[in-house]
Amino acid sequence: MKRHIVNARVFDGEKFLDARTVTLEHQRIAAVGETPAAGEEVFDANGATLVPGLIDAHVHTSIDGLRDALKFGVTTELEMQGYWTRQQRKEIDDDDSLADVRSSLLALMSDGGHPSELMHDLGEHGPGEGGWTMPHVTTPDDAVAHVNTFVEQGADYLKVMIEEGTVMGHPGLPLIDPAAVKAGVDEAHRLGKKVIAHAITLEATRQAIDAGVDGLAHLFVDQRADERIVSALVEAGVFVAPCLVVSASLMGYHAAALADDPRVASRLSEPWLDTLRGSFNAYPQGVFQHVLDSVAALHAAGVDLLAGTDASIPVPSHGGVAHGASVHHELALLTEAGLSPSAAFTAATATPARCFGLTDRGRIAPGLRADLLLMDGDPFTTISDSLSVTAIWRRGTRHAA
Ligand SMILES: [Zn+2]
Numbered sequence: 001m002k003r004h005i006v007n008a009r010v011f012d013g014e015k016f017l018d019a020r021t022v023t024l025e026h027q028r029i030a031a032v033g034e035t036p037a038a039g040e041e042v043f044d045a046n047g048a049t050l051v052p053g054l055i056d057a058h059v060h061t062s063i064d065g066l067r068d069a070l071k072f073g074v075t076t077e078l079e080m081q082g083y084w085t086r087q088q089r090k091e092i093d094d095d096d097s098l099a100d101v102r103s104s105l106l107a108l109m110s111d112g113g114h115p116s117e118l119m120h121d122l123g124e125h126g127p128g129e130g131g132w133t134m135p136h137v138t139t140p141d142d143a144v145a146h147v148n149t150f151v152e153q154g155a156d157y158l159k160v161m162i163e164e165g166t167v168m169g170h171p172g173l174p175l176i177d178p179a180a181v182k183a184g185v186d187e188a189h190r191l192g193k194k195v196i197a198h199a200i201t202l203e204a205t206r207q208a209i210d211a212g213v214d215g216l217a218h219l220f221v222d223q224r225a226d227e228r229i230v231s232a233l234v235e236a237g238v239f240v241a242p243c244l245v246v247s248a249s250l251m252g253y254h255a256a257a258l259a260d261d262p263r264v265a266s267r268l269s270e271p272w273l274d275t276l277r278g279s280f281n282a283y284p285q286g287v288f289q290h291v292l293d294s295v296a297a298l299h300a301a302g303v304d305l306l307a308g309t310d311a312s313i314p315v316p317s318h319g320g321v322a323h324g325a326s327v328h329h330e331l332a333l334l335t336e337a338g339l340s341p342s343a344a345f346t347a348a349t350a351t352p353a354r355c356f357g358l359t360d361r362g363r364i365a366p367g368l369r370a371d372l373l374l375m376d377g378d379p380f381t382t383i384s385d386s387l388s389v390t391a392i393w394r395r396g397t398r399h400a401a
Contacts, residue, residue, distance in 0.1 A: 001025070001040070001041065002023050002024070002025050002030060002036075002037075002040050002041070003023070003024045003025075003040070003041040003042075003043065003396075004021055004022070004023050004024075004034070004036040004040060004041065004042050004043065005021065005022045005023075005024070005043045005045055005050060005372070005374070006020065006021045006036065006042050006043070006044055006045065007020055007021075007044050007045050007046060007047055008020055008021070008022065008045035008047075008048060008049070008050040008374065009047065009048070009049045009050065010022060010032065010050050010364060011049060011050070011051045011052075011342070011345060011364075011380070012032075012052070012350075012363050012364040012365060013051070013052045013345075013346060013349040013350030013353070013362055013363035013364060014346055014350050014363070015342070016380075017032060017033070017364075018033070019032045019033030020033075021033055021034060021035070021036070022050060022364060022372070023036075024370045024393070024396045025396075026396060027369060027370060027395035027396045028366075028367060028368065028369060028370055028396065029364060029365065029366055029367065029368050029369070029370050030366060031366050032364065032365065032366060043391075043398070045374055048374050048375060048376050048390055049374070049375050049376075049378070049379055049380065050364070050372055050373070050374050051073075051345055051349060051364075051372070051373050051375070052349040052350070052353075052361065052362055052363055052364050052368075052371060052372065052373070053073060053074070053075025053076065053349075053361065053369075053371030053372055053373055053392070053393070053394065054072075054073050054074045054075065054076075054307070054327050054348045054349060054373060055074070055075070055076045055077075055078065055306075055307070055348055055349060055352040055353060055358075055361070055362060056069060056074050056076070056077045056078065056099075056307065056308060056309055056311065056323075056324075056326075056327050056348075057078045057217075057241040057306035057307060057308035057352045057355075057356075058078065058080050058217050058218075058241045058243050058306075058308030058309060058310050059077045059078065059079055059080070059308075059309060059310065059311045059312065059323065060079060060080065060081055060082050060310075060311070060312035060313070061077050061079050061082060061101060061311070061312075061323065062313075063092075063098065064323075065077070065311065065312075065323040066092065066098035066099045066100075066101060066323070067097060067098055067099075068267070068268060068272065068322065068323040068324045068325075069098075069099035069311075069323040069324040069327075070097065070098055070099045070324070070392060070394060070399065071267045071324055071389075071392075071399075071401070072267065072323075072324030072325055072327060072328060072387070072389060073324075073373030073375075073389050073392050073401075074099050074323070074324045074327050075099055075100060075361070075371035075372075075373070075392070075394050076099055076100045076101070076102065076352075076358070076361060076371070077099050077100070077101050077102075077323070078101075078102050078103075078308075078352065078356060079101055079102065079103035079104060080104055080107070080159045080196060080198070080217045080310075081104060081105075081106060081107040081115070081159050081161075081198075082103055082104075082105065082106075083103075083105055083106055084101070084103055084105070084154070085153075086153070086154050089101070089103075089154060096394045096395055096397035097394075097399075098394075099324075099394070100371075100394075102156040102157070102356065102358070103154075103155065103156060104150070104155050104156070104157050104158055104159035104196065105150045105153055105154065105155040106134070106135050106150060107135070107158075107159035107160060107161050107198070108135065108137045108143055108146050108147075108158065108159070108160040108161065108176060108180075108181070108184050109134065109135055109136070109137060109161045109176070110136065110137060110138065110161070110173075110174045110175060110176045111136040111138060111174065112173070112174050113161060113163065113173050113174045113175060113176065114161045114163035114165065114168065114170075114173050114198065115161065115163075116134060117165065117168060117170040117173060118168075118318070137176050137180055137184070138176070138177065138180065139177070139180055140177075140179050140180045140182075140183030140184075141183075142180060143176070143180040143181065143183045143184030143187065144183055144184065144187045146184065147184050147187040147188050147191065147193075148187065148191070151188075151191050151193060155193065156193070156356075157188075157193050157194040157195065157196060157214075157356065158184065158185075158188040158193055158194070158195045158196070159195070159196050159197075159198065159217065160176070160181055160184060160185070160195060160196075160197050160198070160208075160211075160213065161176070161197075161198045162175065162176070162181065162197055162198060162199045162204040162207050162208055163175070163198055163199070163200065163204065164201070164204070166201065166222070166283075167200045167201060167221055167222060167250060167282065167283040167286065168200070168250075168282050168283075169280075169282030169283065170282075178207055178210070178211065181207070181208075181211045182210075182211045182212065185211045185212045185213055186212070189212070194214040194215065194355075194356070194357075195211075195212075195213045195214055195215075196213065196214065196215040196216065196217050197211070197213040197215070197216055197217065198217050198218060199216055199217075199218065199220065200218045200220055200221055200222070200250075201220050201221075201222045201223075202220045202222060202223045202229060204220070205220045205229065206229070206232070208238075209232050209233065209236050209238060212236075213238065214237075214238065214239065214355075215238060215239040215240065215241070215306075215355060216238060216239070216240045216241065217241055217243070217308065217310075218241070218242070218243050218246070218247070218310070219240055219241075219242035219243070219244075219247065219291060219294055219295065219298075220294070221247050221250060221251070221283065221286050221290075221291050222283075222286070223290065224287075224290040224293050224294055225293070225294035225297045225298065230297050230298060230301045230303070231301070233298065233301075233303050234301050234302065234303060238303070239303070239304035239305075239306060239351070239355045240298060240303055240304070240305055240306065241305075241306040241307070241308030241352075242291065242294075242295050242298075242305065242308070242334075242337075243308045243309060243310045243330070244291065244292070244295070244330055244333035244334065244337070245309050245310070245320060245321050245326045245329050245330050245333065246280070246309065246310035246320065246321050247286075247288065247291050248279075248288055248320060248333070249279040249280045249281070249319060249320030249321060250279075250280045250281070250282050250283045250286060251281075251283055251284055251286040251287075251288050252279050252280075252281040252284045253279060253288065253320060254276070254277050254278060254279045254319060254320050255276040255277070255319075255320045255321070255322075255326070255329060256276065256277045258276050258322075258325055258326070258328075258329055259273040259274075259276035259277050261387060263387040263388060263389070264276070264322075264325045264387065267324070267325070268322055268325060269314070271314035272314045272322045272323075273322075274314070274316055274319075275314045275315060275316050275318065275319045275320075275321070275322055276319065276320065276321070276322050276325070276326075277316065277319065278315075278316030278317060278318075278319020278320060279319045279320045280317065280318060280319065280320065292333075292336060292337040292338075293337075295334065295337035295338070295339075296337050296338040299337070299338065299339055299343070304351050304354075304355055305334070305339070305343075305347045305351065306347055306348075306351055306352045306355060307327055307330045307331060307334065307344070307347045307348035307352070308330065309321050309323075309326040309327055309329075309330055311323040311324075311326055325387075327348060328384075328386045328387045330348075331344045331345065331347075331348060331383055331386055332344075332383045332384060332386075334347055335383045341379060341380045341381070341383050342380060344383065345379075345380075349362045349363065350362045350363050369395055370393050370395060370396035371393060371394055371395065372391075372392070372393040373389060373391075373392055373393075374389070374390050374391040374392070375387075375388050375389055375390065376388040376390050389401040
């Protein structure tokens, strides 16, 4: 049975279409611009804006996180360190009340290195509840073994930590030996998997590029991008999820205004609203405008930019960020860096789908998953209207907002 969304302004992930109707059949988009036949189900969008379901390119998630994400039209979360069994993954796949997830599973990290410095304030959210312990990668052989272990357990891509701690407020954290990072990247590529690096300083970013990673899960915050790093990223074809919301949080900015927005307050629990009102504040000496300037420079150079948040757990010391809601905040910050609203939405839809090889989503086109978000107002003029979510479809199942 076909269902038609009619009278919508349709942004396909890259551009607006002339068509105003999108037709769904089962879990897929069947057609764009088709005229409904008599008796077929019609949903009137009343002129609202329809975009592909949003993709958050950097999270650490949970069932609750996936549920919150979907409430804000985020239909896929890309986890950059976390753990799920294959059975749990299958249950998430089949549950249309949750965002879909892709995961690196556990990251390559050194003994005592990042993110172990964060573990003391995680409380009940710390490692162990999923029955896993933190990996310790020291030698190239360890890295190769780690990659094989987690690919066998279902990792969709690999994550590697390159973090000596300065901007996390813990200088002197042990790094993985660069030779081990390189061995891990090479092994992942041999197995057909991409590698995404955690690097928040310019120096760590250079090391990640030298190791041959495919993407960056953050943008460095300790300096403004210079020509040299921009051309190195362009030449290496590396994509970047700047995660502006968490960069701002590292510098002490909270997101209380977001928590106070009724469109957010009505969808999140108190612990998450309190989390939005907090901040990491580990690097207050940072200059956020430099990060915005770097994003502008990368965008001008044609580097693929992805919307990501680093949303994780409801702890105010990891604050300023929440699942779902913060993707909308990230869209706004990307426009503050100079991207057009259209480019910001592309960073949350078509670009992450392409960079992560998610060929079944991220655009509105026949044959793709019916993961969709409908917004009132005019988010392509006033980006904050993106939070005026009126309906969400996950594999064709509609959730009224
Ligand atoms: Zn993260």
